[in-house]
Amino acid sequence: MSKLCDKNIKKTVITFFGDGEGLKAKSETFMRDGKCIQKILTPDDALDFITSKAPDIYRQTDVFAGNKTLSLLISSKGVPHITGSLEGAKTAVYEDSPDKKKNYILTPENGSDFLFALGITDRTGRIHDKKQAKYRQINKFLEQIEAVCPPLMQKDSIFMLDLCCGKSYLTFAAHWYFQTVLKKKTVTVGVDLKPDVIETCTGISRKLGMEGLSFVCMNVSEYKPEFHPDIVISLHACDIATDYVLSSAVNLGAEIILSTPCCQHQLGRDMKPGNLDFISRYPILKQKFASVVTDALRALILEINGYSVTVCEFTDPEETPKNIMIRAVKNRSARPVADKMQMLKEAETLLGAEPFLRTLLPVPDAKPLVLPNYPTERNKK
Ligand SMILES: C[S@@+](CC[C@H](N)C(=O)[O-])C[C@H]1O[C@@H](n2cnc3c(N)ncnc32)[C@H](O)[C@@H]1O
Structure with a gap:
């Protein structure tokens, strides 16, 4: 539990996009020094992160899926409290804080062709560091x-x-x-x-x-x-x-x-x-x-x-x-x-x-x- 509340990380947002076989997840980790680390994950890796890794790193995990919400709170003594349920939900967005997500005009999803061709993103849509x-x-x-x-x-x-x-x-x-x-x-x-x-x-x-x-x-x-x-x-x-x-x-x-x-x-x-x-x-x-x-x-x-x-x-x-x-x-x-x-x-x-x-x-x-x-x-x- 030592990693709880890593002081260098502000929050991570995981957004699922696409559907069926094209379903992917984008993970954005916002650092306190202003940097943002982005990764494109498979849905399985994203779910694995949300369910098994995130609770070790963050005090609070909120999962939004359609109109369903599940919150996992880790107390200062390390005791987990779960509220809500995702039963019946189809898509999910994970956040560890309720801050609004940055809405850039240009993203790897909407400008993927030229962002990749210019060497800003890799083939998976991840922005090079x-x-x-x-x-x-x-x-x-x-x-x-x-x-x-x-x-x-x-x-x-x-x-x-x-x-x-x-x-x-x-x-x-x-x-x-x-x-x-x-x-x-x-x-x-x-x-x-x-x-x-x-x-x-x-x-x-x-x-x-x-x-x-x-x-x-x-x-x-x-x-x-x-x-x-x-x-x-x-x-x-x-x-x-x-x-x-x-x-x-x-x-x-x-x-x-x-x-x-x-x-x-x-x-x-x-x-x-x-x-x-x-x-x-x-x-x-x-x-x-x-x-x-x-x-x-x-x-x-x-x-x-x-x-x-x-x-x-x-x-x-x-x-x-x-x-x-x-x-x-x-x-x-x-x-x-x-x-x-x-x-x-x-x-x-x-x-x-x-x-x-x-x-x-x-x-x-x-x-x-x-x-x-x-x-x-x-x-x-
Ligand atoms: C620091 S770079 C910026 C390039 C680009 N706008 C960017 O932000 O990535 C400056 C550019 O200005 C070009 N440049 C400088 N003087 C110029 C001139 N008189 N006419 C055309 N290009 C010039 C250089 O060749 C260089 O590619």
Whole structure:
């Protein structure tokens, strides 16, 4: 009984899914450090765990099956008490605590093909330990897309770009979300400089027959699609790559931009020695300060370019420190920008440096660029 109430484990949830010969069980063990260990079990192994192993590990086991409930409570002296019954029940869900189960948009069950092809899950649908954090980040990013996409719902079709897509876990997931969950005709293009990842992702998309999903090997600043994008997404484009992403998104006339920057070094490098020395003499504080200031000025420059901008934490900071998201939505009734220009000038004076994005997007006279060859609605071309 020494394992009773393992301090590292919060709870385990076992969910049965499928039926007949396809019946399987998914076990999710939520750890106190935020990790989640997932396994796909045979029904026999799951039942064995519930009936013989769980009582040694947990003080409380609740089994829900249809409208039937059985609870097993182990007292502090190790005495078991059973209440309820499962007689007549057909399916069962086991929990050791009544906490609500996490409802991710993308799961191994609904996105199994591409999650396996991208190496996030194994053949049985188990998420590889090393990919758990990525899996959660992608789901959190999808929640942000879900939050901002209502204005796009009136459109017949969606054109999305993932700039600096890398291995493209997010690209596949976001394309799947619009096409399969929201049932929108979707065209998605992932753009990255690396030929090997573009080749791999193109192969996977073709093999899985993912209609409308393609990849281009190119510098994002040179990529000029035929139509203006409805949404531009970008996850962890390093340092000034995020500035190329944002400037491209603005210049292409994106309606919505969701960008999660990382490794914001440029302002830290360029800040004038002597300015803000009380911070920059501590390297770690200088780096954190440069990150915050860079993203604040990116948000400001997007506002100057006609977007309504919010900055949020898109995922748990304990999951990754790279969790800041810039959310920009084109604001057709944008007000004059004189006050924001003033703010930008004051920041630049304080730093003794310009944010790189300023060199890519002309301010103060910049307006959201409407390129003459870009029809605003693809269908009206
Ligand atoms: C840290 S990875 C992130 C990849 C992916 N979004 C993810 O979250 O897994 C950054 C990617 O940006 C790409 N990249 C950097 N600068 C770029 C540029 N100017 N144009 C296109 N891709 C670029 C790199 O090749 C790399 O694949």
